[in-house]
Amino acid sequence: MKHLIPEFDRLRKRYPEGAESSLVLPCLRRIQEDRGWVADSDIAELAAYIPVPRIQIEEVLAHYTQYRREPIGRWHLQVCHNLSCSMRGAEGALGHLCKRLGIEPGQTTDDGRYTLTTVECLGSCGTAPVVMVNEAYHENMNPAKIDALLQELAK
């Protein structure tokens, strides 16, 4: 994380004095962009940098599902299984993904390419069911579109 300190210093200038705890979210996001996940050592170093109590960073990490605490696959497929998506076929899409990838939600393929998880509403209910792959939304998903998506990701 230490190599990100110059970026954090620039970020810090955007916040008024006394509001340093607001740096937790953007710093964690940058750490995750850099490594792909947030390690225990990152938490300790960030708590010392800002400074905030370590528990405050742990709480943020526990609350937001976007943050990862362990390495995941190259492609992170997040299937929304909240109400709108469920009503429009999310369970079928999830089942199809499980079958195609040979894993269950929460698992990563042996080759390290794909991690499959379920998430609550992704905020795109009008185009349900939705599958998020890394930062990109894939909407109105069905088995045929999932097959096409997996074909693209395999390239």
Ligand code: FES
């Ligand atoms: S319920 Fe799936 S995006 Fe809202």
